[in-house]
Amino acid sequence: TNMGLRFSARAVVLTAGTFLGGRIHIGMDNHSGGRAGDPPSIALASRLRELPLRVERLKTGTPPRIDGKSVDFSVMEKQWGDTPIPVMSYIGSADEHPEQTCCYITHTNERTHDIIRSGFDRSPMFTGVIEGTGPRYCPSIEDKVNRYADKNSHQIFVEPEGLTTHELYPNGISTSLPFDIQLAAVRSIRGFENAHITRPGYAIEYDYFNPQDLKHSLETKHVPGLFFAGQINGTTGYEEAGAQGLLAGINAALLASDREPWSPRREEAYIGVLVDDLITLGTKEPYRMFTSRAEYRLLLREDNADLRLTEKGRELGLVDDQRWAVFCAKREGMEREQTRLKTSWIQPGTDKAEKINALLDKPISHEYSLLDLLRRPEVEYLPLMQAAGFEAEAPAVAEQVEILAKYAGYIDRQADEVEKLRASENTALPEDFDYAVVSGLSNELRQKLSEIRPQTLGQASRIAGMTPAAISLLRIYLKKISSGRRIKA
Helix, strand or coil, X not given: CCCCCCCCCCCEEECCCCCECCEEEECCEEEECCECCECCEHHHHHHHHCCCCXXXXXXXXXXXXXXXXXXXXXXXXXXXXXXXXXXCCCCCCHHHCCCCCCEEEEECCHHHHHHHHHCHHHXXXXXXXXXXXXXXXXXXHHHHHHHCCCCCCCEEEEEECCCCCCEEEEECCCCCCCHHHHHHXXXXXXXXXXXXXXXXXXXEEEEEECHHHECCCCEECCCCCEEECCHHHCECCHHHHHHHHHHHHXXXXXXXXXXXXXXXXXXXXXXXXXXXXXXXXXXXXXXXXXXXXXCCCCCCCHHHHHHHHHHHHHHHCCCCHHHHHHHHHHHHHHHXXXXXXXXXXXXXXXXXXXXXXXXXXXXXXXXXXXXXXXXXXXXXXXXXHHHHCCCCCCHHHHHHHHHHHHCHHHHHHHHHHHHHHHHHHCCECCCXXXXXXXXXXXXXXXXXXXXXXXXXXXXXXXXXXXXXXXHHHHHHHHHHHHCCCCCCC
């Protein structure tokens, strides 16, 4: 440390954010910083650069913060949160939420864009001062004005910074333009005509390390016991960073306890998709976790996250008794209700059938189970239970039973695809595998395999440029190794 203290540990998780060699840009002025008001990690960045790790630079940005007392909200569009209020935790309730406040929407205009263009000659991005690559999917306002010149306005989502502050976060105008341009541009926007900027927007450049130098546990390949999580791995976004911190922390604790590492598979969790993408493909720009990146997203739903991961969480020591009891009750309730619906039959011409026909587009003409009827798109669980004279299960159980009934065909098909690929995912590749001896592989694929060092045949199949024929060659050589046959160069 700066005080000369040394801390030793079997496992260390490094979550340096944007602080590694951080440099803040506002117009043509720039200075070292981790974020506004905080010092950067210069010595740590220099020490890490001495290690055999591949390092590059990325950049991100933030908008100017605005004093809410100087804003005219009456001319903006109100954006209240969802009703009913969603609950993030399976054991939480809406009653536990803090006070809900309103967000607002406003827009830039042609005058705003003219002001922004007038500052291009003092923009660190357009003058080449910034060298790091920024996030493609949330570009700065100057980048949007330049890239989408045909657009005469861009949306701004005005969010309160918190319940105990007047500061606003105008999402959509991230910028590194000079302060005078920022102020003029903000005041040209509807509702912000008299706005007071409390903190200017800025861009920040920082070091990140090629995530292909990591294991799936997020432990670095070159330094045993050192784990990386967050922006140091080339990602951007709070959820992405939080997910990696959780996974790296789990595996650091497992290492310290002499237990095997764990990482979720691509069909188990979005964390599994994120980590596998980073390690297999690497990244040259700040990585965001989009649902479109997951090939098994029918299985990766928010409604079944507990069913996918609670059992593993319990095994890892992360799920307490209260959460485990709630989960077990839900799972048992689902099994009980599915059995009840499968074995409850409705005969045409009965009183129950007449009540149920009122819910159907086409009346029933022969015997149906309640589960078959629930599969119909026009039928919902609660009205069906009322028509059948059944007591409904708890909402959490009912939701899962209805989803699984209506989408069973699609879900089963995707589960079958997972099973077919499971053999490749479970086929380990030796760490010292010599890809140079595999005849038939192109030089390009040999180089990529030697650099990435995939841990399984499944991971190897996702390397850019990999072909089914190349995977077959690797599979054949693995069989030769396992059978003890000598591999010829």
